[in-house]
Amino acid sequence: MEKFDLGNIFQGISTLLQSGPVIMYTRIGLMLLGILLVYLGRKEILEPLVMIPMGLGMAAVNAGVLILPGNVTGNLFLDPMVTETDPLMNILQIDFLQPIYTFTFSNGLIACFIFMGIGTMLDISFLLAKPLQSMFLALCAELGTFAVVPIAYMMGLSPNDSASIAMVGGADGPMVLFTSLNLSKNLFVPITVVAYLYLGLTYGGYPYLVRAMVPKRLRAIKMKPEKKAMKQYSPATKISFAVVMCVILCLLFPVAAPLFFSLFIGIVIKESGLKHVSDFISGPLLYGSTFFLGILLGVLCDANTLLNPTVLKLLVLGILALLISGIGGILGGYMMYFFKRGNFNPVIGIAAVSCVPTTAKVAQKIVYKDNPSSLILPDALGANITGVITSAIIAGIYVTVMPLL
Amino acid sequence: MNLSYIMRETFLMMCFAFVVGISFAYLLKALTFLFSSFGSNFTTTIHNSVKFFNSLTSVSKNDFCNDIDKCVNYGTPIYTSQLINSIESLAEYHFGSDNSAEDNAQQNIRSMESLAEYHFGDKEPYIRPDIEMNTLYEFKHGKI
Numbered sequence: 001m002e003k004f005d006l007g008n009i010f011q012g013i014s015t016l017l018q019s020g021p022v023i024m025y026t027r028i029g030l031m032l033l034g035i036l037l038v039y040l041g042r043k044e045i046l047e048p049l050v051m052i053p054m055g056l057g058m059a060a061v062n063a064g065v066l067i068l069p070g071n072v073t074g075n076l077f078l079d080p081m082v083t084e085t086d087p088l089m090n091i092l093q094i095d096f097l098q099p100i101y102t103f104t105f106s107n108g109l110i111a112c113f114i115f116m117g118i119g120t121m122l123d124i125s126f127l128l129a130k131p132l133q134s135m136f137l138a139l140c141a142e143l144g145t146f147a148v149v150p151i152a153y154m155m156g157l158s159p160n161d162s163a164s165i166a167m168v169g170g171a172d173g174p175m176v177l178f179t180s181l182n183l184s185k186n187l188f189v190p191i192t193v194v195a196y197l198y199l200g201l202t203y204g205g206y207p208y209l210v211r212a213m214v215p216k217r218l219r220a221i222k223m224k225p226e227k228k229a230m231k232q233y234s235p236a237t238k239i240s241f242a243v244v245m246c247v248i249l250c251l252l253f254p255v256a257a258p259l260f261f262s263l264f265i266g267i268v269i270k271e272s273g274l275k276h277v278s279d280f281i282s283g284p285l286l287y288g289s290t291f292f293l294g295i296l297l298g299v300l301c302d303a304n305t306l307l308n309p310t311v312l313k314l315l316v317l318g319i320l321a322l323l324i325s326g327i328g329g330i331l332g333g334y335m336m337y338f339f340k341r342g343n344f345n346p347v348i349g350i351a352a353v354s355c356v357p358t359t360a361k362v363a364q365k366i367v368y369k370d371n372p373s374s375l376i377l378p379d380a381l382g383a384n385i386t387g388v389i390t391s392a393i394i395a396g397i398y399v400t401v402m403p404l405l
Numbered sequence: 406m407n408l409s410y411i412m413r414e415t416f417l418m419m420c421f422a423f424v425v426g427i428s429f430a431y432l433l434k435a436l437t438f439l440f441s442s443f444g445s446n447f448t449t450t451i452h453n454s455v456k457f458f459n460s461l462t463s464v465s466k467n468d469f470c471n472d473i474d475k476c477v478n479y480g481t482p483i484y485t486s487q488l489i490n491s492i493e494s495l496a497e498y499h500f501g502s503d504n505s506a507e508d509n510a511q512q513n514i515r516s517m518e519s520l521a522e523y524h525f526g527d528k529e530p531y532i533r534p535d536i537e538m539n540t541l542y543e544f545k546h547g548k549i
Contacts, residue, residue, distance in 0.1 A: 128437055135430035139423050146419040150412045159411060237440055244436060252425065390426055397418050405414060
């Protein structure tokens, strides 16, 4: 009759009841949080593409805990802590998501795939139109990425972990994943989860920040058109620019070369007119990678990982980084407003926070509400796209310099 | 290592990023100037020259077209459209599609829409239960 012990049959419930109260309540809490993320993703309050698979993964991994040989509890999804070759070979044959985790996630390949997809959707002519203005705004909008490093260190994090969580200020998910994989092997799961949770909020949160910092009179500014019309670049010219930029950035920051290469190969493929390759990268590859990224992020959120007391600090620091970056962007917008003697809408500054194209759309939406005849989208997109490059530059600096401190 | 050391190092990294970023922007400006001083068709000319050189040394799109004519002349028109399609795909596979006629503005809008769709999902009502059920049935039992 021992075989028919209900505890053996329904191991998810028995492991829940047998574990200590902290683990039990955390598991229940994470299951509920997972369901909530699916709901919020479906309602488009958070980014559905990541949140729906992530939420379901989170709920499933915390529900599906079982007793493994050796009387230890675990799951059949994946084991992120295996590093030795022999146990890894065994786990690869047992845990169904382990191959995807080992061969695409833990080496940053999935982040590069997403970057390739983003690259095929970017148009660098916005960046080429006003490179100095776009770069200045993008650098200002990285204020949170720098300001949070000493704050995080003050709160007890190591310099590497401080740099990883500060990257949330760059508002670029794959970049945070790439940096934390390189710098914070032990904390990259909570850092990436925090980053993706907050990035979904930029669409809803930044308009309040803009309205708080920029008065209606300035939000409604309609910029005078340039004397010269915006130059249209041929695909061949854009390819040349992308190739030169890629080579220079790879020369400067070899540690971030995979990211630069992935971004610029996307741009080059798009401009080369290789339609089928472009469709593949911007379609199945991008969506497939994002889907698996969402699932992996959810599955990595098991109770034992998130019970780390550092997670609370990361939650505070993540939102702080995004907030300071937003403030920096708007201050950059103000500076540009003074440089250009009033012929600049400071709201464009928020678009320099590199969440492509969310923040550019947010900026245009806010301005449109106050002055329907004001069009800032081209300038906003220029700053937005430059923000991606700036974040990659800062990731390169952090990954190179932080381990030397 | 203490807080002031971290603050100093972070500040230095910030200054370094600023210098690199601004130099990068100037480099872009210089490149733009370089390309415009060579004339707007500078890179296109190079691109075309490379294509011409390639056509001398390898099989080109036109060679395929001649073959199509032969096929039609020899009275095998049944597969001609399929042949043309497959040859066009093959030629496109090797040479890329010609999107010169595509309007730039439209392309930008499409890129924006794809990016927005990437973040927030497709707004179109894509759930069509009947079609999905048919596909599922076909997957299990073959063509209806």
